[in-house]
Amino acid sequence: MSSRPLLPAASEGASDALEEAKFRARMARVGPEAANRPPRGSRAPERGRRLRLGWKGWLVVDSLVVLLVVAGVVAWPPIQACRYQDQTVGFYAGDSVGKCIRRGIADRLDTADQRFKRLIRRSGQ
Secondary structure (H helix, E strand, C coil), X not given: CCCCCCCCHHHHHHHHHHHHHHHHHHHHHHCHHHCCCCCCCCCCXXXXXXXXXXXXXXXXXXXXXXXXXXXXXXXXXXXXHHHHHHHHCCCCCCCCHHXXXXXXXXXXXXXXXXXXXXXXXXXXX
8 A cells, every 4th residue: 555645637637738748848958850860779880980998998098198198207308318418428438328218217216206205204294
């Protein structure tokens, strides 16, 4: 047995009229071109193929983009500095562009590590 009271017959007609008005308002918003559109499940062949990844796939893509940007920010200045040094002054015996770049990247990573540690140490003040 339901605890909802039964509606009189007069209010059922009003309810149907209200539902019909809501339906007509929705159809007016959609417009007449909705009848000519293909169903949502089918895709038109001229649209081409779209890359459809789930949230895990996009997480991997976003992570790779962030890693590439960080790698570029870390590596680009030492590469340019070593190339400039190679063209202008040159290197001492036993040194090369590759060693200079590796040393420069290691220095940048060490500096970033020291700044991060300093930030963490002072976080309690």
